Amino acid sequence: MKIKSTLLGLAAVLMAGVVQAQDGWNWPSDPAQEAKARELNAAYTDYMKSDQFVEATKPLNWLLVNVPELNESIYINGTTIYNAAAGAISDEAKKKVYQDSVIALYEKRGQIYDNESKWIENKAYYGYQYYKSDKDKLKNAIADFEKAMELNGTINYQLTAAYFDLVYRNYAYNKAYTPEQILDIHDKVQAMLTQAEAEGKDVTSQRGTLEQLLVAMELIDCDFIENTMGPKLAADPTNEKLADQIFNYSVQYKCFSSDAFLRALEIKDNNNPTFATSQVRAMRYLQEKDYDKAEPVLEKAITLAENDAQKAEVKFELARIYGARGQKSAARTAAKEAATLDEEKSKDAWKLIGDLYMGSANDCRGGVSRAKDYSIYIAAYNAYQRAGDSGGMSSARQRFPSKEELFTESLQVGETINTGCWIGETVTLATRD
Secondary structure, rough: OOOOOOHHHHHHHHOOOOOOOOOOOOOOHHHHHHHHHHHHHHHHHHHHHHOOHHHOOOHHHHHHHHHHOOOOOHHHHHHHHHHHHHHHHHOHHHHHHHHHHHHHHHHHHHHHOOOOHHHHHHHHHHHHHOHHHHHHHHHHHHHHHHHHHHHOOOHHHHHHHHHHHHHHHHHHOOOOOOHHHHHHHHHHHHHHHHHHOOOOOOOHHHHHHHHHHHHHOOOOOHHHHHHHHHHHHHHOOHHHHHHHHHHHHHOOOOOOOHHHHHHHHHHHHHHHHHHHHHHHHHHHHHOOOOOHHHHHHHHHHHOOOOHHHHHHHHHHHHHHHHHHOOOOHHHHHHHHHHHHHHHHHHHHHHHHHHHHHHHHHHHOOOOHHHHHHHHHHHHHHHHHHHHOOOHHHHHHHHHOHHHHHHHHOOOOOEEEEEEEOOOEEEEEEOOOO
């Protein structure tokens, strides 16, 4: 899979420049050998300065073979020279020899100078460039990246995409990981990018590449989350890391209806509640008509709300719960509070109130006065009118008392009457005809 072009420019950042001098020169004690070493050291550096990298390998090779502890500079400059030489020739066999020499120089340098933490990232990135398509050798580059993390605690954020690309290839070529292991690696790399982002770095490109690679592996879907990750969380409900994984992947892949997502959501909301986690958790309970679970979670969500609009959302959902339980007066109160908190919620709130009134006709029917019994529909009409619900208004109006019914009770259009019952509203009489 193609990695973004910005990644390929990292070589320029990672390659060391010409090292002219280093402390600790160990010239041979034999005068003739010393003279030759000085001559060839000057020769290879001159070639390097003039970009004659293939020519530079010859005197450099003599130094590496005959005076390997001369100075660390022959290894620092040597990786630059052999890498450039590999890029300067077309012969694939020779190119590979030069590339292998770059890696060998790093390994020899580590044996002599024991300072692997300083350059292990560079070695890893060269290995990525050289061996990413070699199903066997790419494992060594992966090991170098992981060694860098072990030694330094992290890797340069610009290298994260290269590392995860190697993981992707190792999985594709060698089936080297379980899906769970890949997800763990992905989360670890994402944490590095989050840290870099907190330090002001732009990690957009790296995040994008990681997600492309993860999608390309086709590891995750709703079935995987539910049937593979879910049972593990059920067996270990204290595993917050796994809960976070399930939650994040469920959101990413829109797997909101799974039991695994609900378990993960419950853990997150219990341990680190936010308005969003509490609200979504309550919605899941409401979908299942589990009002006893939903109500306390919504009450908690109100305390976590950041503005009146969020409070209005919660109040409206509480109104729905009360209404479903038959607590109609409480439902109306909550709905009115929602409408007061947020004008945008007003239409929904008043429609709910209209529905509550319409559904109360049988419970509130006294059987003494048709005008009074039907006045409930006038109250419902008024609520629907405030909601802008023409369908509700039409349905309610069809149940208004008739002119004859008002005449029979010596009442007239325009007079007021109280609905009684729990509704307790005074309405202006009107007729359906």
